[in-house]
Amino acid sequence: QKEVEQDPGPLSVPEGAIVSLNCTYSNSAFQYFMWYRQYSRKGPELLMYTYSSGNKEDGRFTAQVDKSSKYISLFIRDSQPSDSATYLCAMSIKTSYDKVIFGPGTSLSVIP
Amino acid sequence: DSGVTQTPKHLITATGQRVTLRCSPRSGDLSVYWYQQSLDQGLQFLIQYYNGEERAKGNILERFSAQQFPDLHSELNLSSLELGDSALYFCASSGGRLAGSEQFFGPGTRLTVL
Numbered sequence: 001q002k003e004v005e006q007d008p009g010p011l012s013v014p015e016g017a018i019v020s021l022n023c024t025y026s027n028s029a030f031q032y033f034m035w036y037r038q039y040s041r042k043g044p045e046l047l048m049y050t051y052s053s054g055n056k057e058d059g060r061f062t063a064q065v066d067k068s069s070k071y072i073s074l075f076i077r078d079s080q081p082s083d084s085a086t087y088l089c090a091m092s093i094k095t096s097y098d099k100v101i102f103g104p105g106t107s108l109s110v111i112p
Numbered sequence: 113d114s115g116v117t118q119t120p121k122h123l124i125t126a127t128g129q130r131v132t133l134r135c136s137p138r139s140g141d142l143s144v145y146w147y148q149q150s151l152d153q154g155l156q157f158l159i160q161y162y163n164g165e166e167r168a169k170g171n172i173l174e175r176f177s178a179q180q181f182p183d184l185h186s187e188l189n190l191s192s193l194e195l196g197d198s199a200l201y202f203c204a205s206s207g208g209r210l211a212g213s214e215q216f217f218g219p220g221t222r223l224t225v226l
Contacts, residue, residue, distance in 0.1 A: 034214070036217075041200070041220070041222070042219060042220070043114065043116070043202055043204075043217035043218050043219045043220050044155070044202070044217045045114070045217070046214055046215065046216060046217075049214050088155065099157045099160070099168050099170055100145075100157065100215065101157075102154060102155040102157075103154075104154040105154065105155075
């Protein structure tokens with residue numbers, strides 16, 4: 001079982017839809033959770049950075065962390081064609097010698 | 113623009129050759145991370161440097177090495193290249209020394225080994 005799992009998609013939605021992207025993980029020690037957006041052949045761009053459980057909102061984006069279920073989500077409201085990209089979840093323990101573990105990414109297409 | 117720069121953007125070389133990829137972190141960031149991204153492996157952490165010292169190692173092959181210089185730029189050296197080394201190589205930087213700190217990625221170097 002991989003440490004971080006993510007449905008690779010592709011996920012296709014109409015413009016204006018609410019998008020739900022999810023990741024599950026196996027290591028209960030993860031404390032820091034991130035979502036990155038990656039456009040084709042570009043570097044990943046940090047969207048959300050959260051600590052422990054709970055919700056965090058930033059504009060049209062909401063990140064949710066449920067540590068009891070080892071499940072994190074990213075919601076995109078009023079999706080736009082410019083949101084079409086691959087979304088990577090990432091997480092870490094943030095100890096001295098830890099590293100960030102990335103999910104494989106979900107490909108999203110928002111159709112005008 | 114993340115503030116992280118990488119050169120070159122593209123690199124085409126032959127098997128058995130050696131190449132050097134260069135990364136300049138965001139102003140003020142002390143940590144540099146290197147990642148490899150291929151279609152079948154996703155984003156794989158290779159190595160982290162903090163203020164000139166190696167901090168953490170991931171799935172980095174012995175044929176690969178890296179260093180961070182006093183001006184904080186970093187280089188990733190790939191030698192005895194194989195076809196399977198063809199991938200996107202990303203550099204990221206963060207202000208903290210812990211790997212879980214927010215990381216900002218550069219645009220990447222696309223390496224093609226023929």
